[in-house]
Amino acid sequence: MDAIKEFWGYWRDDGRVGTRNHVLILPLSPAVSTSASWVQQAVPGTVSVELHQDIHPSVSGYPLAIRTLAGWVDHPNVYATVLLALSQDDPVVRDLLPQLGHHVRYRLVSLEGEGGRRAAQEAARQVAQDYLTASKSLERQPxxxxxxxxxxxxxxxxxxxxxxxxxxxxxxxxxxxxxxxxxxxxxxxxxxxxxxxxxxxxxxxxxxxxxxxxxxxxxxxxxxxxxxxxxxxxxxxxxxxxxxxxxxxxxxxxxxxxxxxxxxxxxxxxxxxxxxxxxxxxxxxxxxxxxxxxxxxxxxxxxxxxxxxxxxxxxxxxxxxxxxxxxxxxxxxxxxxxxxxxxxxxxxxxxxxxxxxxxxxxxxxxxxxxxxxxxxxxxxxxxxxxxxx
Structure with a gap:
C-alpha cells in the first residue's frame, strides 16, 4: 500500500487542524439547555448539546467538568462557540473563561445580562449567525x-x-x-x-x-x-x-x-x-x-x-x-x-x-x-x- 501522508482540514490559529468547522452552542447549566437547542434550530448549520448535569464547585468532579468544557470550546473542529449561562457571575463562567486561550473565538451570552430568556436567545442567535457566516470563509487545506x-x-x-x-x-x-x-x-x-x-x-x-x-x-x-x-x-x-x-x-x-x-x-x-x-x-x-x-x-x-x-x-x-x-x-x-x-x-x-x-x-x-x-x-x-x- 502506498503511504498516505496527509488529510485536508481547517488550520487554526494555534497550529492545530480541524476535520470540521463547527459553530458550537454550549450551555453552561441545565437551565439553559433548552435555549441552546432553540438557537441551534434557529441557525441551521450550527451544533449544540444538552447539559443535564449540575456544574458547581460543590458538585463532585467539578475540575473535570471545567476541563471538559474548555476542551470542547478550544477544539480544532470548532470555529467559534456561543456560551450560554444564567449569569455572567456563575462560578462555571468564572472558572472556565481563564482556561481559554487568546486564539479561541467565543462569546458569552447570559439570561441575566440580556434581560431574560427571549432576549438572550435572540442575542445568541445573532452571534451564532455572524460566526456561521464568518466560518464559511475558511477552506480546507492539506x-x-x-x-x-x-x-x-x-x-x-x-x-x-x-x-x-x-x-x-x-x-x-x-x-x-x-x-x-x-x-x-x-x-x-x-x-x-x-x-x-x-x-x-x-x-x-x-x-x-x-x-x-x-x-x-x-x-x-x-x-x-x-x-x-x-x-x-x-x-x-x-x-x-x-x-x-x-x-x-x-x-x-x-x-x-x-x-x-x-x-x-x-x-x-x-x-x-x-x-x-x-x-x-x-x-x-x-x-x-x-x-x-x-x-x-x-x-x-x-x-x-x-x-x-x-x-x-x-x-x-x-x-x-x-x-x-x-x-x-x-x-x-x-x-x-x-x-x-x-x-x-x-x-x-x-x-x-x-x-x-x-x-x-x-x-x-x-x-x-x-x-x-x-x-x-x-x-x-x-x-x-x-x-x-
Missing amino acids: APLSQLILATECGGSDACSGLSANPSLGFASDRLVEAGGTSILAETTELIGAEHILAARATSPSVDDAIWETVRHAERAAMRMGVDFRGGQPAPGNIAGGITTIEEKSLGCVHKGGNSPVAGVIDYAERPRMRGLVIMDTPGHDVMQFVGMAAGGAQVMVFTTGRGTPTGAAIAPVIKVSTRTALKRQLPDLIDFNAGSIIDGVQTREQVGWALFRKILSVANGERVAAEILGHREFGIFQGWGAEA
Whole structure:
C-alpha cells in the first residue's frame, strides 16, 4: 500500500487542524439547555448539546467538568462557540473563561445580562449567525497526518468484536501512529484483565507504572462503592453477544490499540502532550468517553459495535463499525463501515484495516457519517472516580 501522508482540514490559529468547522452552542447549566437547542434550530448549520448535569464547585468532579468544557470550546473542529449561562457571575463562567486561550473565538451570552430568556436567545442567535457566516470563509487545506488525533471506542461488544472490528481498528490505528499521528485508547474498566499486555508495550517505566495504577485506581473506586467489575462484567448485552468473562471482553477491547508502543497515560479530557498510542482514563460509559476524548482534541472517532448503537458527538464525526455483516444489514442507517467480511472469510484483517484507515481519512476530509446525518449529539461529563479510601 502506498503511504498516505496527509488529510485536508481547517488550520487554526494555534497550529492545530480541524476535520470540521463547527459553530458550537454550549450551555453552561441545565437551565439553559433548552435555549441552546432553540438557537441551534434557529441557525441551521450550527451544533449544540444538552447539559443535564449540575456544574458547581460543590458538585463532585467539578475540575473535570471545567476541563471538559474548555476542551470542547478550544477544539480544532470548532470555529467559534456561543456560551450560554444564567449569569455572567456563575462560578462555571468564572472558572472556565481563564482556561481559554487568546486564539479561541467565543462569546458569552447570559439570561441575566440580556434581560431574560427571549432576549438572550435572540442575542445568541445573532452571534451564532455572524460566526456561521464568518466560518464559511475558511477552506480546507492539506495537513500532515501528525496533526490527527483518533479516538477509539467499542460498545455493545459481541464475540466477534475481538476478531473483526477491533483488530481492524487496531491495524488502522497503527498506520496513523506510524505516520506520526495520535490514537487514544480509553475505557479503563474494560482494560481489566488485559492491562499486562499494554504495560509490556510501555515506552518507559513511568508509563508502565501509570498503566497499572490507572486500572487499579478504577478498581479501588468500584470496590468502595460495593461494585466488583470482575463480577459485574461483561454486561447482559455482551453476554447475549457471546462474551463470557471480563477478561475476554478486555482482550478484545485492547485490540483497538493495535500493536503500537504505549507512549503515555493521560487523565480524562486531557489533551495528549505526546504523539503515538495514548491511554486516556475514562469510565466504560460510551457517551462520557466520547465527550472526554473530544475534550482531549480528537478530531475523528471510531466506534466498533457488535450490537449496534446510534451514539454520536456534536463536534466530532463518529464512524460506526459493525463486527458482523448481519448487523450492517440490520442497521444500515446507523453503521458506516462493515468489518464482518473477516468473519465471512472473504477478507483479511489487513485488508479491512487498510479500508478502515482510508475511511477514517475520508471522514477527516469531510465525508459525513451516519451519526452526523441523523443529528446524534449525546453529551455527558465523567465526574471522576472519587477520593481514595
